[in-house]
Amino acid sequence: MAEHVRLAVRVEGVVQGVGFRPFIYGLAHRLGLSGHVGNDARGVFAEIEGTAHATEAFLVAVRTEAPPLSFVDTVRARPMDAAGTAGFSIVTSWAGGEVGTSVPADSATCEDCLTELADPSDRRYRYPFVNCTNCGPRFTIVRGVPYDRALTTMARFAMCADCAREYHNPGNRRFHAQPVCCPACGPRLRLVMGEREVHGDAVSSTVELLRAGAVVALKGLGGYHLAVDAGSESATAALRSRKHREDKPFAVMVPDLTSARRLCAVNEVAQRLLTGWRRPIVLLPRLRDAPIAPSLAPGNRQLGLMLPYTPLHHLLLADLAGPIVLTSANVSDEPIVHRDTDVFERLRGIADAVLCHDRAIHIRTDDSVVRPFRGREQVQRRSRGYVPEPVTVEQDFPRHVLGCGAELKNTFCLAKGGTAFLSQHIGDLENYETLRSYTDGIEHLRTLLDIDPVLVAHDLHPEYLSTKYARDLDDVELLGVQHHHAHIASCLVDNRERGPVLGVAFDGLGYGPDGSIWGGEFLLADLAGFRRVGHLAPVPMPGGTAAIKQPWRMAASYLDAGYASGPPATLDVVRRHEARWSDVVALARGAVNSPMTSSAGRLLDAISAILGVRDTVNYEGQAAIELEQYADPDESGVYRVDLRGDEPIVVSGVDLVRSCVDDLRAGVPRPVIAARVHNGMVDAITRTCVRLRDATGVEVVALSGGVFQNLLLLDRTVEALQSAGLRVLTHSRVPTNDGGISLGQVAVAGEHDRRYTR
Known part of the structure; x- marks a missing residue:
């Protein structure tokens, strides 16, 4: 008879609320093992006893056969003295200790539950809250860990006898399914x-x-x-x-x-x-x-x-x-x-x-x-169904970290060990309700994950509410992370790389260390730092934030920069705003309330207004979004722009504007012009990256920032860079827009900790 061994096993990751204990129970019975399994604050613990062959098979199967909604981060086993016990059981959960598990994300209704929903003979026929171990509400109903019914918003619904039998039956798919209910005992x-x-x-x-x-x-x-x-x-x-x-x-x-x-x-x-x-x-x-x-x-x-x-x-x-x-x-x-x-x-x-x-x-x-992109998923807004699923990183965080995110499309990020937890989409921190959602969300996720940040990373912009939140915290170490560096860092983490890369960060705006508004940036970057090696030529932003809401103001700024004697008076955009044009131009030329910007988003805004696509916006990024939709996807013509200098290389956005105006006056169809603008930007990015590769020897390009939500621009940029022999990183698991900023912030903070706090 083979000698029995006993192992204490710990499994950490997303292993609660996903049927992991029932899975372990069934696996142990299949392999003839005795012992027990339970939940605690760190994940799932088990003791297994049986032959060496069976226990080894158990440890392999825990990873390879885990339930579909689970995410196994670590499996650890240590030997114990054999006890000679018989049978295998699920034991009571233990709530003490440091939290090491992650709460599962909400899951769509599974096929088994849909079958019940449609079956007139089933007691859950047309019951709108049918769920089981494999589906249903999770993160949105959880109040604490471990993930048990008593710590969810289902606690007030006492299970009826039928549901209780299912819940306690190891052979039932509702075995220890915390939201289990039916018309007799559940929500209405x-x-x-x-x-x-x-x-x-x-x-x-x-x-x-x-x-x-x-x-x-x-x-x-x-x-x-x-x-x-x-x-x-x-x-x-x-x-x-x-x-x-x-x-x-x-x-x-x-x-x-x-x-x-x-x-x-x-x-x-x-x-x-x-x-x-x-x-x-x-x-x-x-x-x-x-x-x-x-x-x-x-x-x-x-x-x-x-x-x-x-x-x-x-x-x-x-x-x-x-x-x-x-x-x-x-x-x-x-x-x-x-x-x-x-x-x-x-x-x-x-x-x-x-x-x-x-x-x-x-x-x-x-x-x-999300959207499909080149054969894989590309997340644009990461929220229900994804959060709080962890984002694995390549190296552990020495200390607990909080990344406070940006102002628009805000998320926050908490990190410890080898894992980062990106929050659900919060939104734009522009009103009290959203700010309260942000602060409440941080406290909730901190509690669930048992993360007490001692290092807090924030944006450099002093007026962002997320920055002010960070600066109001007590007893923490603060680290300011430049906005576009955070973009590139998030792309590196998304692709499980460390750099260095040539980072192309194109977006609407981000606070530069020089006090200007950046947004069309070429960075030589890794997680530790960056060097600005190229950018769009800056132009004034007349009226500051007013220029974001009224893209025609950016058109006035670019046209003033492009024509020493003034733009052609016959341009429609000039005629539409004739009454205010000279005042806005004067504002652009002055130093008051007209910050300089290298923003790619503002350049696309200007062209959108010049082509008559959008003069004012009702939501963030609207002018550039509609310009993309307006562009003729079959047009291959290119507007070529001047690249000046060596480091930083300065890319002339004014050249795009002049070419646009020339074709407009020549009667070229406006959708064709819009496409040539996009192709011209692709060409400028590619030529700049090739020059930087030749100067630095770095052959990897990371694309990040909200402008790369533009599918026409992104697809053609990737194609052009790859054709030039460069390897290209794009976002997949986290958003390319400001929803990924907080992840980049914690990645930079973690690298700072590893290098400078030992």
């Missing part, structure tokens, strides 16, 4: 119109309202959404008007893949993203004859599509048999509504009805946004 729906509750089937009544053109607020996993029939122009227009969202595209939820293919081109990668357990909004090429309301995504060649991810969504979409607009329930620039006590007050005058329920959302979390 309510449909409210005005001051009265609508009686009867809430789902059927909601479908009738949507068909009639109503705006309905729906409670989702991470907050409320506003929904209308996506085929109704009147309903979509009403939603725009009430929400004060004039132009920004809405997302669409479709019942299934067949419906998705009626609206967009869906390739293999897109299909995987749409149907995966994360269920983000997926940005896809829109079909010309897509049967949707014209005002849903005006002037945009893409649509944001998503498939149902809660049982309630599945019920609504199946009964409606058509797509719905599904957008965050808020007034523009405010965070998504997630508390039942707020929904009726904050959405008064916006929603005609509210479909709510009594399972509380503990932490608000917006939908994530």
Whole structure:
């Protein structure tokens, strides 16, 4: 008889709330092992006893056969004295000790639960809260760790006898599924119109309202959404008007893949993203004859599509048999509504009805946004379904770190050990509600992860609310990280590289160490530091932030810089703003309230205004976004710009403007001009990087910053750089926009710690 050995095993990572203990239980029984398994603050602990061959097979299977929603970071085992015990059990969780586990992300409803949802003979037939170990709410309902029902917002719902039997049965897929419930013991729906509750089937009544053109607020996993029939122009227009969202595209939820293919081109990668357990909004090429309301995504060649991810969504979409607009329930620039006590007050005058329920959302979390790019996923907004999944880094952090993020598209990041935890999308820190969401979110995630930052990294901009938050903290060490260095650092971490790289950081704005507004930068960078080796030639930003909201001001600045005797008076942009043109030009020439900027985003704004695409904006980045959509994708002509100097190389954005004006006056179609502008920027980036490679010997380029959300620019830049023999890093796991800044900040801070605090 083979000698028995006993091992104490510890598994850390995303291993709670994903069926890990039931998995261990079943694995131990399959291999004939005795012992026990349980949760604690650090993850999953187990003791296993059996033959050496069986225990070795167990340790391999823990990694190779782990549940699909889990993320195994480490598996450690140490020998113990054999006890000769029989049987294997799940023991009571222990809440003490330092937290070393990560709470799982929310997961879309699995196929097994959908089968029950549609089965008239099942006790959970059409029950909108069906879930199991493999799916359902997680991060949004968690109040503490370890992840057990008592520390979630399901604690108030006592399990009925049937659910309790499932919960305690090792052979059932709801074995230790914390949100388990049924119609007899779980949450309930309510449909409210005005001051009265609508009686009867809430789902059927909601479908009738949507068909009639109503705006309905729906409670989702991470907050409320506003929904209308996506085929109704009147309903979509009403939603725009009430929400004060004039132009920004809405997302669409479709019942299934067949419906998705009626609206967009869906390739293999897109299909995987749409149907995966994360269920983000997926940005896809829109079909010309897509049967949707014209005002849903005006002037945009893409649509944001998503498939149902809660049982309630599945019920609504199946009964409606058509797509719905599904957008965050808020007034523009405010965070998504997630508390039942707020929904009726904050959405008064916006929603005609509210479909709510009594399972509380503990932490608000917006939908994530992704797109396929060159065969892989590229995250644009990282939130529901991804957070708080960890981002692994190449080296451990010596101390606990907080990265406070930027002002726009804010996220924060907490880090310890070999792991960084990027927060859910917070939004723009421009009002009290968003700032409160930011501060509450930091405290919540700090508690869940047991991270007590002693090193806090922040942006250099002194007026960012995230910077002010950092400077108000007590008993911490502060580290200012330049905005564009953080962009490139986040791209390095995203690609599991350390540099050095030639970093191309193009965005709207970032505070430069020289006090000017950077945004068209070429950096020789690694995690430790950077050198500015190139940039767009600076021009004034007349009126400061007013120039961001009114791109025609940037047009005036660039045209003034490009024409010593003044721009051609026949230009439409000059005529449209004739009454204020000379005043804005004078402001640009003065030193008051006209900071110098090298921003690539502001250059694209200027060209957008010159071509008559957008003079003023209703949301951040709108002028550049619409310029991309306006450009002729088949045009290959290039505007060539001058590159001056050696280090830094100065790239003349004015040359792009002059070429644009010349073609405009010659009668060249404006979409062709817009495409040539993009191609000219690609050419300038490529020639600059080739010159820098020759000067430095660095052959790797990292592309980051919000401007590279522009798919036309990004795709052609990658193609051109690769054709020039350069290796190119782009974002995938974290956003290229300011949503990735906080990760870059903690990466720089960690490298600072490793180098200078030993």
